[in-house]
Amino acid sequence: MTIKPLIILPDPLLRQVSTPIERVDAELLTLVDDMLETMYDAPGIGLAAVQIGTPRRLLVVDVAREGEDKSPQVFINPVILTSSEERSVYEEGCLSIPEYYAEVERPATVTIQHIGRDGKEHIVEADGLLATCLQHEIDHLNGVLFIDHISRLKREMVIKKFTKAAGKPKAV
Numbered sequence: 001m002t003i004k005p006l007i008i009l010p011d012p013l014l015r016q017v018s019t020p021i022e023r024v025d026a027e028l029l030t031l032v033d034d035m036l037e038t039m040y041d042a043p044g045i046g047l048a049a050v051q052i053g054t055p056r057r058l059l060v061v062d063v064a065r066e067g068e069d070k071s072p073q074v075f076i077n078p079v080i081l082t083s084s085e086e087r088s089v090y091e092e093g094c095l096s097i098p099e100y101y102a103e104v105e106r107p108a109t110v111t112i113q114h115i116g117r118d119g120k121e122h123i124v125e126a127d128g129l130l131a132t133c134l135q136h137e138i139d140h141l142n143g144v145l146f147i148d149h150i151s152r153l154k155r156e157m158v159i160k161k162f163t164k165a166a167g168k169p170k171a172v
């Protein structure tokens with residue numbers, strides 16, 4: 001397993017739509033292991049493959065609390081089947097936007113269809129922190145960031161700050 005460098009805002013790769021995964025093979029499982037290693041090292045509770053420079057539809061999450069056993073979950077080609085009307089608000093952060101946090105409102109419960117690391121199709125119903133985390137990560141697969149869910153003014157401030165820090169001209 002290898003800890004990979006994280007892709008940081010405003011890297012244009014974060015805006016790319018990830019491509020579906022064709023098969024679960026040894027190469028893919030190595031990528032999964034690298035993602036888990038990178039997520040735990042950061043530390044974070046979720047990571048999409050594009051965040052380590054591989055725009056494929058794959059994400060890993062672990063929402064176990066501190067002191068609890070690790071509980072890694074792998075979602076390949078995840079699709080949100082249903083979203084609840086009920087909403088919940090969590091303060092979100094992102095490994096690609098370090099040290100910035102903001103409250104985001106999302107559906108409280110979602111049903112997600114995906115392929116597991118066993119190569120089989122699964123459907124899970126997620127609520128609480130897991131629901132928010134999965135929606136955040138699935139957004140990454142579509143080139144969407146959590147700052148897209150906050151006010152335009154706040155978003156522009158964050159992008160400006162990170163663009164300045166990266167020493168690059170602002171992308172248009």
Ligand SMILES: [Zn+2]
Nearest residue numbers: 093094095096
């Ligand atoms: Zn993120």
